[in-house]
Amino acid sequence: MKVLILFLLSVGLLSGCSGMNPKTSYYQLSAPSLTSIPTAKDIRVMVGPVSLPASIDQAELVVQDGTNAVKLFPNHRWAGSLKNDVERVVATNLTKELSTPHVWSYSQSLQTQFNYQVFLDVQSLESQLGREVILDVVWAIKPNSRKDEASSKKNVVKAATINGRSRVTEQVATEGFEALVEAQSKAFYKVSLDIAKAMQ
Numbered sequence: 796m797k798v799l800i801l802f803l804l805s806v807g808l809l810s811g812c813s814g815m816n817p818k819t820s821y822y823q824l825s826a827p828s829l830t831s832i833p834t835a836k837d838i839r840v841m842v843g844p845v846s847l848p849a850s851i852d853q854a855e856l857v858v859q860d861g862t863n864a865v866k867l868f869p870n871h872r873w874a875g876s877l878k879n880d881v882e883r884v885v886a887t888n889l890t891k892e893l894s895t896p897h898v899w900s901y902s903q904s905l906q907t908q909f910n911y912q913v914f915l916d917v918q919s920l921e922s923q924l925g926r927e928v929i930l931d932v933v934w935a936i937k938p939n940s941r942k943d944e945a946s947s948k949k950n951v952v953k954a955a956t957i958n959g960r961s962r963v964t965e966q967v968a969t970e971g972f973e974a975l976v977e978a979q980s981k982a983f984y985k986v987s988l989d990i991a992k993a994m995q
Contacts, residue, residue, distance in 0.1 A: 821874040822856065822976045824983060826887035836895040839909040840994075843882040843901025846916045852877060856972060859923045871972045879903065881915065881983060888987030889913070893994060912937045913990060922979060925970040930982040931962045934990055957993050961986040 850865060851857045854873060860866035873880065882900040890898040899906045918931040936957040963985040965978040 839897040892991035
C-alpha cells in the first residue's frame with residue numbers, strides 16, 4: 796500500500812513539474828499577401844539595414860509594463876531576428892506599393908544593383924497587450940548615384956537623399972500576443988506607405 800501511495804505521489808509531482816514549463820510560442824511580423832507579382836515599374840530597391848533600440852532587440856517579445864517599465868516574456872519569442880523581420884515585411888510592402896518585383900531585404904539578398912536603398916532606424920516600439928502599439932521610425936531613402944547597369948533604361952537616379960520620420964499608432968484588436976504582433980505588423984505597413992509615397 797505504501798508503495799502505491801509513493802508511486803501516486805511521484806506521478807502527481809512529475810505532472811505538477813511539467814505544468815510549470817508552459818509551451819513556448821514563436822511569432823513573426825506579417826505583410827499583406829501579394830496576389831500577383833507586380834511588373835509595372837523598372838525600379839530596384841534595397842531595404843535595410845535596420846537598427847533597433849537594445850531594449851526591443853531581444854529574442855523575447857517586449858511589452859510595456861507601466862510608464863517606464865517593460866516586461867520580457869520568455870515563452871513568447873520571435874521566430875528569428877526582429878531586424879530581419881522588419882526588413883522582410885517592409886520589402887514586401889514596398890513591392891506592393893511601388894508595383895515592382897525588384898525589392899530586396901539587405902540581410903537576405905546578395906543583390907548589389909539597385910536604384911534606392913532604404914535605411915530604417917526604429918526609435919521606439921511601444922507595445923501594450925490588448926491596447927495599442929506606438930511605432931516611431933526615422934528613415935532615409937538614399938539613391939544610388941551611379942548608373943544602374945541592371946536597368947535596361949540605364950537610368951541615372953537623383954543624388955539627393957530623402958529623409959523622413961513616421962510615428963504611427965495601431966490599436967490591438969484583442970487580448971493576446973498574436974493580436975499584438977498583428978498590430979505591430981500593421982504599424983510597419985503604415986511606415987512602408989510613407990516611404991512609398993516619398994519615392995513616387
